[in-house]
Each structure stands twice: as structure tokens, then as C-alpha cells.
Amino acid sequence: MKAYLEAENAYTDAVMKPTEGLQKKLYDEMLSRIKETDIEVPYKEGDYFYYSRTEAGKQYQIHCRKKGGMDAPEEVVLDVNEMAKGQKFMSLGAYHVSDDGNLLAYTTDNTGFRQYTLAVKDLRSGKMLPDHAERVGSVVWANDNKTIFYSVEDDTTKRQYQVYRHTAGTSGSDKLAYEEKDEKFDVYAGKTRSKAYLLLFSASHTTSEVRYIPAGEPAAEWKVMQPRKQDVEYYPDHNGNFFYIRVNDTGRNFRLVKAPVADPRSQNWQEVVPHRANVMLDDTDFFKNYYVLSERENGLPQIRVTDLPSGESRRIEFPNPPTRVMPTPIVNTIRASSAMATSRSLRRGRSSSTTWPATSPRC
Numbered sequence: 001m002k003a004y005l006e007a008e009n010a011y012t013d014a015v016m017k018p019t020e021g022l023q024k025k026l027y028d029e030m031l032s033r034i035k036e037t038d039i040e041v042p043y044k045e046g047d048y049f050y051y052s053r054t055e056a057g058k059q060y061q062i063h064c065r066k067k068g069g070m071d072a073p074e075e076v077v078l079d080v081n082e083m084a085k086g087q088k089f090m091s092l093g094a095y096h097v098s099d100d101g102n103l104l105a106y107t108t109d110n111t112g113f114r115q116y117t118l119a120v121k122d123l124r125s126g127k128m129l130p131d132h133a134e135r136v137g138s139v140v141w142a143n144d145n146k147t148i149f150y151s152v153e154d155d156t157t158k159r160q161y162q163v164y165r166h167t168a169g170t171s172g173s174d175k176l177a178y179e180e181k182d183e184k185f186d187v188y189a190g191k192t193r194s195k196a197y198l199l200l201f202s203a204s205h206t207t208s209e210v211r212y213i214p215a216g217e218p219a220a221e222w223k224v225m226q227p228r229k230q231d232v233e234y235y236p237d238h239n240g241n242f243f244y245i246r247v248n249d250t251g252r253n254f255r256l257v258k259a260p261v262a263d264p265r266s267q268n269w270q271e272v273v274p275h276r277a278n279v280m281l282d283d284t285d286f287f288k289n290y291y292v293l294s295e296r297e298n299g300l301p302q303i304r305v306t307d308l309p310s311g312e313s314r315r316i317e318f319p320n321p322p323t324r325v326m327p328t329p330i331v332n333t334i335r336a337s338s339a340m341a342t343s344r345s346l347r348r349g350r351s352s353s354t355t356w357p358a359t360s361p362r363c
Contacts, residue, residue, distance in 0.1 A: 036054060036055070036056035036057070037053075037054060037055050037056045038053065038054050039051060039052075039053040039054075040052050040053065042066075042070060045097070045101075046099065046100070046101045047067055047068065047101055048065040048066065048067050048068075048101055049065060049066045049067075049069065049070055050063075050064070050065045050077075050097075051063075051064055051065070052064065055081075058081045059081065059084065060079075060080035060081045060083075060084055060090065060092075061080055061092075062076060062078075062079045062080070062081065063076070063077045063078040063079075063080070063095065064076050064077055065077055075123075077097075077104060077121075077123060078092070078095070078104065078106065078121070080092050083108065087110045088110070088112075089109070089110055089111060089112040090108065090109075090110055091108065091109040091110075091112075091114075091116075092106065092107075092108055093106070093107035093108065093109060093116040093136075093137075094106055094107040094116070094118075094136070094137075094138065094139035094150075096139055096140065096141055097123070098141050098145040098146075098168075099141065099143060099145055099195065100145045101123065102122065102123055102124055102145065103120055103121070103122060103123060103129075103145065103146075103168055104120065104121040104123055105118065105119075105120050105131075105139050105141065105148050105150075105168070106118075106119060106120075106121070106139075107119070107136050107139060114158075115134070115135050115153075116135070116136045116137070117132065117133070117134055117136065118131060118132065118133040118134075118136040118139065118148075118150055119131060119132065120148075120168050120169070129168065129169045130169070130170065130171040131148075131166065131168060131169065131170065131171065132171060133150060133152065133164070133166070133174070134152070135152045135153045135155070136150050136151070136152055137150070137151040137152065137153060137160040137188055138150065138151045138160070138188035138189045138190065139189070140189045140190055140191045140198060141191075142198060142215055142216070142218035143195060143215040143216040144216065144218060145168075146167055146168050146169070147165060147166070147167060147168070147218040148165075148166045148167075148168055149163055149164070149165055149166070149177060149189040149198065149200075149218070150163070150164055150166060150189065151163045151164075151187055151188050151189055152164065157183070159183065159186055160186040160187055160188055161179060161180045161185075161186070161187060162176060162178070162179045162180070162187070163176075163177045163178045163179075163187055163188075163189050163200055164176055164177060165177045165218060165219075177200075177222070178200055178211065178222060180202050182202075182204075184204040184205075184207075185202045185203060185204045185207075185209075186202070186203060186204075187200060187201065187202050187203075188200075188201050188203075189201075191215060192215075192236075192237055192238035193237060193238070193285070193286055193287065194237075194238045194239060194286070194288075195215055196214065196215055196238050197212045197213065197214060197215055197238050197261075198212065198213050198214075198215045198218070199211070199212050199236065200212070200222060201235075202228065203233070206230070206231050206233065207228055207229065207230055207231060207232060207233060208228065208232075208233045208234055208235065209224065209225075209226070209227065209228035210224075210225045210226070210234065210235075210236055211223060211224055211225065212225055212236075225243070225245075225264050225265070226264070226265055226266050229249075232247065232248060232249050233247065233248050233254075234246065234247035234248075234249070235247075235284075236264070237284060237285075237286040238261070238286070239286045239287075239288070239291070239308070241260060241261055242258040242259060242260060242261065243258065243259050243260075243261055243264045244256060244257070244258045244272065244284065244286055244291070245257050245258070245259060245264070245269070246281060246283070246284050247269075248275075249266075250274075250275045251275035251277070253275055253276060253277065253279060253280045253281060254275065254280065254281040254282075255271060255272075255273055255274050255275040255276075255281065256271075256272040256273035256281060256284060256293070257269040257270060257271050257272060258270050258272050273293070278297060278298075279295050279296070279297045280295065280296040280297075281293060281294075281295055282294040282295060282296055282301070288308075289307065289308050289309060290305055290306060290307050290308055291305075291306050291308065292304070292305050292306075293305075293306070302315055302316075303315065303316040304316075
């Protein structure tokens, strides 16, 4: 296979050689439109402001943070350019800082085969810890700041099928927390935005099932929120005394229900937003005092913000119809599931057929 691909590459190079001048011209023009030295808008998580930046001439992002405010000295958390030295390929997958800000769990792929390796860095000393796991997918911290749950893929099928519980700073065998036996399903670990619960998602293309435990009790027994049912998908988040669940049990466009955390089975579901034949409910984001619905109507994405105490709801207006909208909390981390539930602001990323991807003012 490798020899075949190398032969194809050689043939392509030979055929395209007369266009090398045009290729360089097009590349230089596209590069001139990119701000190579740039910085993302920072977000606050715990005591730190996190952000990533790029430098001209360097291929990868530099992930940084500052303690207390943006006037503080910069701390480089992870420089992917340094990690890429001596490697033919480098890709950063998971990137999660423990809640106390002391440890970073991340995964990298240096082969291009999307096979990620888990590593843990002590951000207080800058030293790498002995943690190591292969073929890792999702990664999530428990609230004790030392327990990590991670999923792994099958060597042959590349299906994410097992979740392990690991103690940071250790090496050796980890405890199997869950194994998905059904070959149609993948499994991945997550955490509610409130940081109150850890979640294990088992999902096929048309069906899902979720298990949960309190995030402060990593050794607890996983409970099934609602047993899987063919062609029914559900995706929970948490706020206060309720799980809020996006589910397509009454129609393909999904509805929103809530259930008490003491017993979130379907017989206790209370409808919050009904199924609508002309509106697809794509996603939900829950915060302490409000929630955000990502919707699609007439083929166009929309954002609806609802105040939890009053129930008042409004759609965010756009100057021209976007083809893609990405609501991201101001305090977001690299993974949206880590955004702080107490955020009062939302950042809108949007693009259309006539505009470049852009970040809109806070709303």
C-alpha cells in the first residue's frame, strides 16, 4: 500500500510540474490573506485566562495561560511546534486541564492515522508524568483532580469501545470502567457543564444510551439514564435539580425535556420545548441562569436564548442569513463541554456564503 501511494504521489508531481509557478503564486496569495501571528480571545477557567496563539513561520498553535488577568506573565502550557520537532506529523487531540489548574491531560497523534496517545503534564513544574495510554479518544477529569476517564479504540475496527479509569501520575494497568459490546456503538466520556456529573455515551448512527455518576465520586457505580431504544437518540446536560435532555422520541427534529436527577427515566420526563415539524433542535447549552438552543429553520441555523428564572426566550438576530453558527461561551475551553456554567456571556462564531468565519460581539 505504501509503495502504491508513493507511486501515485510521484505521478502527480510529474503531471503537475508545469504548474509549479502557478501553485506558488496561489499559495502566496492565500497566505497573504492569513494573519499568521495571531491570538485567540482568552477565556477564564478557574484562576486562569486561557488562550492559544500562532506565530509567523510556525505551523502549529501555542497554548498559553495567564493567572489572574491578561496583564500577568504568560505561561506556555503546550507548544505544539516544539512537540512536532523530529516528527513527520503532529496533531493535538484532547486537551483538558484539571479543575484545580495543576495538571494537563492531552493526546497526540504523530502518525497521521488518528491514533492518539495520552500524556499528562504537571503545570506547576512543567514536567511530564509517567502516564501513558494508546489509541485514546475522549478524555475527562473527575472532580478530585486526579482521576481521568478515557476511551480507547479497538485495534482492528478503530471503534471506541472501552472506557478506563486512571489515576494521574501513575503507570501500569488501569481499571476498566465500561465496555460496549454492541459493534454498532461507539462509547465516549464527557462531563456536564455544571461539572456535577460524568457521562458515558454509547451511540450508533441512530440510537444512543447514557450512563452517569457524580463527578466527585469517580469510583461510584455507573447508572443508565434511560435504556437504549432503537432509533431513539438522547443527549443530556445538567442544571440545578434536573437533567435537561434533547431527545427525538416524538419526532426526528428532537424536543427538549427535563427530569429530576434522583430518577431521570423517561416516565419522569417533563417537556420544556416540544417537537416542531419545521425546526430542528441541533444542540443545547445549559448555564446557571439561562440556556441556549442551536436550531435550524428553513435550512438556516438560528440561536435562541432562554432565561431560566423567567422563561423569557428570544432569538439572536443576524444582519444576513448565516450558513453556519457556532455559539461558544466566553469562558469556553478548547472543548466546549468544559465551559463554566456561571457564564453570563456568549460568543457567536458565524460564516455564510459571502462572509469569512467571524466572531460576533457578546450577546
